């Protein structure tokens with residue numbers, strides 16, 4: 490099975506679904522991470538162009554550590570628009586290249602505009618990619634894959650119904666998160682977030698709910714053509 494996780498920024502996926510992706514990899518799936526934005530605004534001192542290059546390298550290193558493929562739409566932070574045909578086409582071509590069987594995306598009610606745009610862009614593009622007369626660089630794919638929503642920031646406004654035990658891959662999830670070195674100080678100072686501590690609390694909280702040490706949780710996207718009568722998560 491081919492699995493594609495799409496999120497706005499480098500490090501969003503590590504927080505909310507890297508453990509599950511590692512479990513997918515463990516069962517033999519081919520795993521792709523796509524970042525819609527390049528992280529260019531995530532620092533007070535480092536200038537956007539320089540930061541975008543740093544953050545793409547951090548994301549690629551995290552994927553390499555996990556054995557995942559990395560792809561990015563490379564759109565600047567705060568510059569992705571889900572109404573934009575240009576941005577939709579970039580995302581359609583990512584779906585057409587990867588051709589996923591299982592998709593993870595962010596929720597459209599998340600806390601900031603890039604996350605909201607990434608959610609809409611991925612939802613729209615995953616359908617548009619299947620329409621042969623919607624012309625982009627790559628040919629249409631033939632399946633509309635099931636979607637699972639990963640947690641919002643701090644998992645506010647998120648009501649998961651499916652859980653994945655990530656206990657045996659938790660240390661690797663943290664190592665992946667730590668690849669995003671440029672973000673640790675920034676998040677502490679700008680958002681008052683202690684990176685690894687928040688990740689641990691979320692993993693323990695979801696673990697507590699399903700009686701394991703560490704877990705991640707998801708909301709299935711229950712719309713026509715996305716529902717399957719069996720479990721797809723590891």
Ligand SMILES: [Zn+2]
Nearest residue numbers: 497498501604
């Ligand atoms: Zn983000």
